[in-house]
Amino acid sequence: MSAAEKHVHDLVGIGFGPSNLALAIALREHHTQTGESIDTVFLERQPAFGWHRGMLLEGTTMQVSFLKDLVTMRNPTSEFSFLSYLRDRGRLADFINHKTMFPSREEFHDYLEWAAAPFAGQVEYGSEVVAVTPVQVDGRVEYLDVVARRDAASGELTTRRTRNLVIATGLEPFLPEGTVDDERVWHSSELLFRLPGLRDPRRLVVVGAGQSAAEVTEHLHGAFPGAEVCAVFGKYGYVPADDSSFANRVFDPQAVDHFFTAPPRVKEMLMGYHASTNYSVVDLDLIDELYRRHYQEKVRGVERLRIMSASRLTEVVAGAGGLRAVVEFLPTGERTALDADVVVYATGYRPGDPLTLLGAAGEHCRRLPGGGLRIERDYRIAVADSMGCGLYVQGATEHTHGLTSTLLSATAVRVGEITRSLAGRLRADRRPYVLTR
Numbered sequence: 001m002s003a004a005e006k007h008v009h010d011l012v013g014i015g016f017g018p019s020n021l022a023l024a025i026a027l028r029e030h031h032t033q034t035g036e037s038i039d040t041v042f043l044e045r046q047p048a049f050g051w052h053r054g055m056l057l058e059g060t061t062m063q064v065s066f067l068k069d070l071v072t073m074r075n076p077t078s079e080f081s082f083l084s085y086l087r088d089r090g091r092l093a094d095f096i097n098h099k100t101m102f103p104s105r106e107e108f109h110d111y112l113e114w115a116a117a118p119f120a121g122q123v124e125y126g127s128e129v130v131a132v133t134p135v136q137v138d139g140r141v142e143y144l145d146v147v148a149r150r151d152a153a154s155g156e157l158t159t160r161r162t163r164n165l166v167i168a169t170g171l172e173p174f175l176p177e178g179t180v181d182d183e184r185v186w187h188s189s190e191l192l193f194r195l196p197g198l199r200d201p202r203r204l205v206v207v208g209a210g211q212s213a214a215e216v217t218e219h220l221h222g223a224f225p226g227a228e229v230c231a232v233f234g235k236y237g238y239v240p241a242d243d244s245s246f247a248n249r250v251f252d253p254q255a256v257d258h259f260f261t262a263p264p265r266v267k268e269m270l271m272g273y274h275a276s277t278n279y280s281v282v283d284l285d286l287i288d289e290l291y292r293r294h295y296q297e298k299v300r301g302v303e304r305l306r307i308m309s310a311s312r313l314t315e316v317v318a319g320a321g322g323l324r325a326v327v328e329f330l331p332t333g334e335r336t337a338l339d340a341d342v343v344v345y346a347t348g349y350r351p352g353d354p355l356t357l358l359g360a361a362g363e364h365c366r367r368l369p370g371g372g373l374r375i376e377r378d379y380r381i382a383v384a385d386s387m388g389c390g391l392y393v394q395g396a397t398e399h400t401h402g403l404t405s406t407l408l409s410a411t412a413v414r415v416g417e418i419t420r421s422l423a424g425r426l427r428a429d430r431r432p433y434v435l436t437r
């Protein structure tokens with residue numbers, strides 16, 4: 001066992017996307033403000049920092065204000081703000097002249113990479129966590145051994161021991177049941193990794209009616225002027241995302257308090273009312289742009305952008321020369337067979353289930369009557385007395401903390417709450433703080 005494996009951390013973070021990056025910043029700022037240092041290491045499966053790289057499409061923009069960056073809602077004077085980044089890059093005045101609250105995803109990715117760089121010593125990239133093993137002392141779990149695969153080829157494993165864990169593994173791409181991802185059938189999350197292998201396609205099919213589906217449709221239509229792009233979805237038309245001011249309050253920090261304390265039927269009601277702020281909806285500008293292209297093609301009499309709405313894909317069969325996709329028009333049942341080079345499923349994401357990673361440690365976790373994990377206001381999973389470690393979750397808390405859980409809006413505030421909770425627990429342990437690695 002190496003020295004790193006014997007060492008006991010205060011906190012191990014699984015995943016180093018925006019949520020745990022924001023937490024790393026909050027922990028560092030906590031140290032600056034209080035002198036308390038929380039010994040933390042993050043394990044991230046990607047070889048370097050990356051935020052949905054497969055969908056960093058040219059021209060796509062953020063769906064939250066830049067003021068909802070990693071820090072500002074918690075600490076507007078933080079050196080890790082988007083404005084500090086702009087100043088550092090020498091673009092502050094240029095950005096202001098740009099008059100937008102919604103930077104491009106490319107620029108926001110650059111901001112996130114800039115913010116992640118100073119934490120490189122605290123992140124073990126290329127480490128995919130595959131198991132969490134509880135370590136019992138006198139019948140109580142006192143430590144967790146977090147097991148990560150360092151090298152997929154050799155299967156080399158390393159272990160990091162900790163008293164607290166924060167799981168922030170993000171969303172998992174969702175494919176309809178029975179769909180198998182292969183070289184011609186992709187999930188939208190892989191788009192930019194797959195496209196370089198595509199040569200002179202004749203027809204591309206995109207399934208889905210949400211923001212990613214509309215973005216993929218627009219991108220393919222622009223990138224392959226010789227190809228027909230068929231957008232297949234069940235709605236009659238793309239539906240606009242509700243980003244109006246009052247509705248946006250559902251992402252406010254205070255809305256998390258309200259949602260958390262609301263009875264289950266009110267939670268369900270609020271989710272239903274405001275699903276259109278996030279789920280299966282598209283920015284109005286993008287809907288307008290797609291319609292403009294679609295109409296312009298009608299004027300010219302050459303229609304490359306085919307909107308196959310009120311429809312579903314019933315069959316995709318691979319042949320020697322490509323795919324045969326069958327689309328059913330739902331009102332009449334009429335079926336259309338399409339020969340296609342590729343089918344892109346932009347069918348969304350699901351939050352990963354923390355219990356999958358927790359394994360035997362999950363047996364100490366409490367559940368809600370509906371079966372979901374019981375998660376406390378401080379994002380800690382409620383556990384039995386037999387669990388002495390803190391298990392925090394970022395992301396998979398929509399059922400307890402509301403719509404903002406999987407998004408960036410409340411990240412800055414949430415990580416402040418986790419930091420306070422964690423520091424309080426460590427203080428209560430009366431163990432001396434050790435220096436951050």
Ligand SMILES: Cc1cc2nc3c(=O)[nH]c(=O)nc-3n(C[C@H](O)[C@H](O)[C@H](O)COP(=O)(O)OP(=O)(O)OC[C@H]3O[C@@H](n4cnc5c(N)ncnc54)[C@H](O)[C@@H]3O)c2cc1C
Pocket residue numbers: 014015016017018019020043044045046050051052055061062063064127128129130168169170171212394395406407408409
């Ligand atoms: C294309 C796209 C655009 C989006 N745009 C916006 C937007 O504009 N505004 C907004 O609010 N939200 C947006 N979202 C929602 C998105 O969930 C958040 O932006 C953000 O990614 C959440 O951060 P996270 O750190 O919780 O999750 P992620 O960003 O998904 O990061 C999770 C990290 O955990 C790592 N990981 C997963 N499993 C393991 C494991 N077993 N071991 C080690 N590491 C692991 C992953 O590699 C990843 O780096 C978008 C989502 C997508 C897909």
